[in-house]
Amino acid sequence: xxxxxxxxxxxxxxxxxxxxxxxxxxxxxxxxxxxxxxxxxxxxxxxxxxxxxxxxxxxxxxxxxxxxxxxxxxxxxxxxxxxxxxxxxxxxxxxxxxxxxxxxxxxxxxxxxxxxxxxxxxxxxxxxxxxxxxxxxxxxxxxxxxxxxxxxxxxxxxxxxxxxxxx
Amino acid sequence: xxxxxxxxxxxxxxxxxxxxxxxxxxxxxxxxxxxxxxxxxxxxxxxxxxxxxxxxxxxxxxxxxxxxxxxxxxxxxxxxxxxxxxxxxxxxxxxxxxxxxxxxxxxxxxxxxxxxxxxxxxxxxxxxxxxxxxxxxxxxxxxxxxxxxxxxxxxxxxxxxxxxxxxxxxxxxxxx
Numbered sequence: 597x598x599x600x601x602x603x604x605x606x607x608x609x610x611x612x613x614x615x616x617x618x619x620x621x622x623x624x625x626x627x628x629x630x631x632x633x634x635x636x637x638x639x640x641x642x643x644x645x646x647x648x649x650x651x652x653x654x655x656x657x658x659x660x661x662x663x664x665x666x667x668x669x670x671x672x673x674x675x676x677x678x679x680x681x682x683x684x685x686x687x688x689x690x691x692x693x694x695x696x697x698x699x700x701x702x703x704x705x706x707x708x709x710x711x712x713x714x715x716x717x718x719x720x721x722x723x724x725x726x727x728x729x730x731x732x733x734x735x736x737x738x739x740x741x742x743x744x745x746x747x748x749x750x751x752x753x754x755x756x757x758x759x760x761x762x763x
Numbered sequence: 764x765x766x767x768x769x770x771x772x773x774x775x776x777x778x779x780x781x782x783x784x785x786x787x788x789x790x791x792x793x794x795x796x797x798x799x800x801x802x803x804x805x806x807x808x809x810x811x812x813x814x815x816x817x818x819x820x821x822x823x824x825x826x827x828x829x830x831x832x833x834x835x836x837x838x839x840x841x842x843x844x845x846x847x848x849x850x851x852x853x854x855x856x857x858x859x860x861x862x863x864x865x866x867x868x869x870x871x872x873x874x875x876x877x878x879x880x881x882x883x884x885x886x887x888x889x890x891x892x893x894x895x896x897x898x899x900x901x902x903x904x905x906x907x908x909x910x911x912x913x914x915x916x917x918x919x920x921x922x923x924x925x926x927x928x929x930x931x932x933x934x935x936x937x938x939x
Binding site: 622733 | 764766767770771773774777778781785786787788789790791792793794795871872873874875876877878880881882884885889891925933935936937
C-alpha cells in the first residue's frame with residue numbers, strides 16, 4: 597500500500613561533488629592569499645590608507661594613528677582634530693606639544709632599552725623608527741606637524757603605512 | 764564524511780586568519796640637526812643632489828652638484844597619473860646616470876594630500892615591473908662604514924633591488 601511519505605526503500609542522497617568543488621576553489625583562493633606578513637594589523641575604522649606598490653610589509657604596530665578626527669599616540673588620545681588640523685592650543689612652533697611630550701617619554705624608554713642591549717657602554721642608545729598610520733585625506737601640513745614633534749623628541753626615521761596594491 | 768569535516772575546518776581557519784587588506788610601509792627620514800661633526804670634511808666632497816618639490820598641481824624635479832660646476836637641471840611634471848609615470852622614467856634615468864647617490868630630498872607644500880604625496884613617493888622610491896631588471900650599483904655611502912660586513916652588504920644589495928632611491932628625506936620638516 598502506498599503511503600504519503602513514499603516508499604521506505606527510496607533513499608535521499610545528497611550530491612556532494614559541487615560542494616567539494618566550491619570548497620576546493622575557496623581553499624585554493626584562501627591559501628594563495630594567505631598573508632605571511634610579520635605583523636597582522638587591522639587598519640582603524642574610519643581610516644583610509646593611500647595605495648602603494650611597496651613590497652615592504654608592516655613590521656610593527658603603529659605608534660601614531662591619525663584618523664579623520666583624532667590623533668592618537670600609543671592608543672592614547674592626544675588631540676581631537678578640527679577641520680583637519682590640531683587645535684591652536686596644542687600647536688607650538690609648527691609642532692604639536694602634547695605629541696612631543698608623549699614621544700619624548702617613548703624616545704627615552706627606547707634609548708634605555710637599546711643601550712641595555714648594546715655591548716658598548718658608551719653607546720648613547722637609539723630611539724628607533726616611528727610607524728605612522730594616517731588617513732589619506734589629510735594634508736601634508738598635519739603630517740609635518742607630527743613629524744616636527746617627533747623630530748624634537750629625537751625620532752628621525754618614519755615608517756608610513758600604506759595599503760599595498762593587489763597585483 | 765571526514766574529508767568534508769577537514770575541508771570545513773580548514774576553510775573556517777583560513778577565513779578567520781585571512782587578511783584581505785594588506786598593509787605595507789614607505790620608509791622616510793627627516794632632517795636632524797646635530798652638533799657632531801661629520802666623519803669626512805664635506806668641503807672636499809662634490810655631491811650630487813636630487814630634489815623633488817611637490818605642489819598640488821605640479822611636481823618639480825631638480826638635480827645639481829653641491830660644488831661648482833653645479834650643473835643645475837630642472838624638470839617639471841603635472842601632478843597626474845601620466846605626470847607620475849614621466850617622473851618615474853626620469854628618476855630611473857638619473858639614478859642610472861649617477862649611481863653614486865641613493866639619497867633624494869622630498870619637499871612638499873602644506874596643502875598637498877597624503878594620498879597625492881604617497882603616489883609621488885611611490886614614483887621616486889620604488890621600482891616597477893618594467894624596471895625590475897635594471898641593476899643599480901651600490902651608492903658610495905650605502906654601507907655606511909660597514910664595508911667589511913657581509914650582512915650589511917647583502918641588506919644594501921637587497922634594498923637596491925627594491926628601491927630606486929632607498930633614502931628619502933622629507934626636507935620640509937624643519938622647525939619654524
